[in-house]
């Protein structure tokens with residue numbers, strides 16, 4: 001059984017002083033923060049600044065992409081799949097998907113890109129009730145870009161003109177041969 005020392009007036013006042021002192025020490029931090037401007041960020045209406053090198057959700061500069069598959073091959077867990085039809089030098093895009101159920105945000109897909117057109121952005125909020133939506137299509141348009149279609153048509157017209165000129169040249173040569181044969185007779 002613990003025996004308490006007898007209460008004396010000096011001990012009584014010392015206890016009061018100690019109580020006030022420890023309370024003041026404890027409240028020091030509280031008062032310090034009470035006088036500061038609050039730093040609570042009202043997400044999602046407000047957001048903390050994100051560093052430029054943050055590895056967030058990818059984005060693709062589709063016009064620059066050449067469908068070389070280097071990014072897909074570099075991915076250690078095969079998250080990237082793409083499908084496009086080639087029309088000569090131009091591409092008709094069908095899909096370019098990235099599966100965020102598997103992606104570990106390692107950035108290994110970014111470095112091998114010869115066109116520097118796949119990047120990791122600063123967007124990180126990706127919330128859904130449906131798992132299938134984690135397979136994210138990075139294409140900003142499907143099919144061919146307007147400029148690519150114009151280039152393709154120009155190339156086709158050039159090719160057709162070249163072939164027509166070649167055919168016309170062949171006919172002219174054939175006509176000349178026939179005339180020469182007639183003259184000889």
Ligand code: SF4
Pocket residue numbers: 074075076077078079080098102103104105106107108109110
């Ligand atoms: S960040 Fe890593 S895991 Fe995600 S797609 Fe790129 S290479 Fe694959």
Ligand code: SF4
Pocket residue numbers: 064065066067068069070071072112113114115116117118
């Ligand atoms: S490595 Fe770059 S250019 Fe090649 S398919 Fe991927 S994003 Fe397109």
